[in-house]
Amino acid sequence: MVTGYYLKKKAIDFVILDAGTRIGDAWRNRWDSLRLFTPARYSGLPGMSFPGPPDAFPTKDEMADYLEAYAKRFELPVELGVRVDHLTKEEGRFVVEAGERHFLADNVVVAMATHQVPLVPDFAKELNSDIIQLHSSEYRNPSQLQDGGVLVVGAGNSGAEIALEAVNDHSTWLSGRDVGHVPFHIDSFVGRHFGVPFVLRFLFHRVLTMDTPIGRKVRPKFLSQGTILVRTKPEDLVAAGIERVPRTVGVRDGLPLIGDDHVLEVENIIWSTGYRPDFSWIDLSIFEGDDPMEPNHYRGIVADEPGLYFVGLLFLYAASSEILCGVGRDAKHVVEHLSSRSDGDSVVVQSKSGMAGSS
Numbered sequence: 001m002v003t004g005y006y007l008k009k010k011a012i013d014f015v016i017l018d019a020g021t022r023i024g025d026a027w028r029n030r031w032d033s034l035r036l037f038t039p040a041r042y043s044g045l046p047g048m049s050f051p052g053p054p055d056a057f058p059t060k061d062e063m064a065d066y067l068e069a070y071a072k073r074f075e076l077p078v079e080l081g082v083r084v085d086h087l088t089k090e091e092g093r094f095v096v097e098a099g100e101r102h103f104l105a106d107n108v109v110v111a112m113a114t115h116q117v118p119l120v121p122d123f124a125k126e127l128n129s130d131i132i133q134l135h136s137s138e139y140r141n142p143s144q145l146q147d148g149g150v151l152v153v154g155a156g157n158s159g160a161e162i163a164l165e166a167v168n169d170h171s172t173w174l175s176g177r178d179v180g181h182v183p184f185h186i187d188s189f190v191g192r193h194f195g196v197p198f199v200l201r202f203l204f205h206r207v208l209t210m211d212t213p214i215g216r217k218v219r220p221k222f223l224s225q226g227t228i229l230v231r232t233k234p235e236d237l238v239a240a241g242i243e244r245v246p247r248t249v250g251v252r253d254g255l256p257l258i259g260d261d262h263v264l265e266v267e268n269i270i271w272s273t274g275y276r277p278d279f280s281w282i283d284l285s286i287f288e289g290d291d292p293m294e295p296n297h298y299r300g301i302v303a304d305e306p307g308l309y310f311v312g313l314l315f316l317y318a319a320s321s322e323i324l325c326g327v328g329r330d331a332k333h334v335v336e337h338l339s340s341r342s343d344g345d346s347v348v349v350q351s352k353s354g355m356a357g358s359s
Contacts, residue, residue: 001016001023001045001067001070001071001076001350002045002046002311002327002328002331003016003109003111003311003331003334003335003348004016004071004074004076004077004078004348005045005046005047005070005074005076005331006046006331006332006335006336007335007338007346007348008074008075008076010335010339012335012338012339012346013345013346014077014345014346014347014348015077015078015079015103015346015347015348016071016076016077016078016079016111016348016350017079017082017084017096017098017103017347017348017349017350018078018079018080018081018082018350019081019082019083019084020080020081021080021081022064022068022080023064023067023068023071023078023080024063024064024065024066024067024068025064026064026113027060027061027063027064027067028060028061028064029137030060030137031060031136031139031140031141031158031161031162031165032060032140032141033141033161033165034059034060034161035057035058035059035060035231036057036058036059036060036063036324037057037186037196037200037230037231037323038057038196038200038323038324038325039054039055039056039057039192039196040052040053040054040055040056040057040058041054041055042196042197042200042201042324042325043058043063043066043324044066044324045070045324045327045328046328046332047070047073047074048069048070048073048074050066051066051069055192057186057187078350082098082099082101083098083099084096084097084098084281084349085097085098085099085281086281086283087108087110087281087282087283087284087349088283088284089284089305093105093106094106094107094108094307094308094347096108096347096349103347104345105307105345105346105347106307106345106346107307107308107309107338107345107346107347108307108308108309108346108347108348108349109309109310109311109334109338109346109347109348109349110282110308110309110310110311110349111310111311111312111331111348111349111350112312112349112350113312113313113314113322114223114275114277114294114312114313114314114322115274115275115276115277115314116275116276116277116278117275117276117277117278118135118136118137118138118271118273118274118275119135119271119273119274119275119276120133120135120271120273121248121271121273123250123251124251124269124271126250126251126254127251127254127255127256127269128254128255130267131254131266131267131268131269132144132145132146132267132268132269133268133269133270133271134268134269134270134271135270135271135272135273136154136158136159136162136270136271136272136273137275139162139270141165142165142166142168142169142170145166145169145170145267145268146267146268147170147267148170148171148266148267148268149170149171149172149173149264149265149266149267149268150163150166150167150170150171150172150173150266150267150268150269150270151172151173151175151248151256151264151266151268151269151270152166152172152173152174152175152269152270152272153175153176153248153256153269153270153271153272153273154175154176154271154272154273154274155174155175155176155177155178155179155244155272156176156179156226156227156229156272156274157226157227157229157230157231157232158272159174159176159270159272160174160229160232160236160237161231161232162270162272163237163240163242164232164236164237164240164242166268166270167240167241167242170268171243172241172242172243173242173243173244173245173258173264173266174237174242174243174244174245175245175246175247175248175256175258176247176248177247178234179225179226179227179228179229180228180229181228181229181230181232181233181234182195182199182228182229182230185233186230186231187231200320200323200325201320201325203319204318204319204320204323204325204326205318205319205320205325205326205329206318208318208319208320209317209318209319210298210299210315210317210318215318215319218319219315219319222314222315222319223294223314223315226274227319245258245259245262245264246258246259246262247259256269276293277293277294279293279294279295282295284305284308285304285305286302286304286305286308294313295310297309297310297316299316299317299330299333299334300313300316300317300330300333300334301334301337306341307338307341309334309337309338310334311327311330311331311334312327312330316330317329317330317333
């Protein structure tokens with residue numbers, strides 16, 4: 001949405017395409033208890049503060065409603081229910097295909113997150129059929145689980161928070177490596193007023209960027225391993241009665257195999273194993289090799305394909321690029337470049353698949 005905000009300020013004709021049925025559905029369609037890691041005072045987009053108590057951590061539904069209100073306030077032209085299938089170029093103009101509809105534009109901004117396709121290991125299909133399996137993208141609340149133990153695979157932020165919820169009514173195991181954690185509680189006074197601003201608005205936003213040596217060094221780890229625990233601490237998991245176990249590496253006799261030689265008898269498995277990018281719908285020469293994992297760009301500007309831009313990707317320019325305090329800066333930079341090269345029509349692909357895309 002913030003890309004549209006800056007395009008509107010530049011008086012550039014544009015349309016935002018979103019696969020969702022309602023603005024903000026990328027947030028609504030996540031687990032019920034999800035909250036942002038930033039207090040409301042740091043969760044607004046340019047031009048509109050986040051409503052409510054400034055020190056409260058917004059829920060995912062409040063974030064979704066905020067995006068809907070943001071689009072309404074700035075009268076952004078959003079077309080909902082438009083799932084983009086293909087992007088190519090003909091006679092010097094971009095062609096965006098969405099079912100039977102075609103959009104022609106001089107500029108296209110792909111304003112969606114890197115995380116698009118849920119990842120589940122191939123061996124998951126070998127598990128007993130009576131084990132309930134959910135990816136974290138499908139999980140909403142513990143009512144989806146059957147009686148018995150729960151194995152949460154993936155010990156990042158989503159896995160840790162889902163495990164803390166599941167353990168209230170189920171024996172719960174959390175499988176995966178220790179990803180590290182921030183050294184403060186974000187819900188505390190120090191966390192809200194000093195810790196979060198330092199980590200997200202200074203360290204992630206100004207230090208860890210593509211223009212600094214340390215930023216270029218850590219970027220591959222951000223892309224491949226994700227971020228450290230923000231809200232949850234290892235001691236929180238222990239205190240709740242969650243048992244930490246090594247990586248889940250396969251299946252034996254229909255049950256998950258943990259580490260080298262340990263089988264867990266559980267009735268539920270939640271795969272908090274992340275996502276992979278999906279740019280297969282872009283039929284343009286902007287990728288390295290045959291596997292389109294990340295487009296060739298600098299700060300969202302694709303030099304090899306003038307008029308094509310990206311916003312919202314993980315570490316697009318900085319460690320903050322996929323979160324609210326960073327996406328606005330990236331969108332502004334992209335729109336400044338776009339406006340300097342052309343006054344033509346623009347299409348913003350807000351969410352191709354409905355999975356993600358809060359830009």
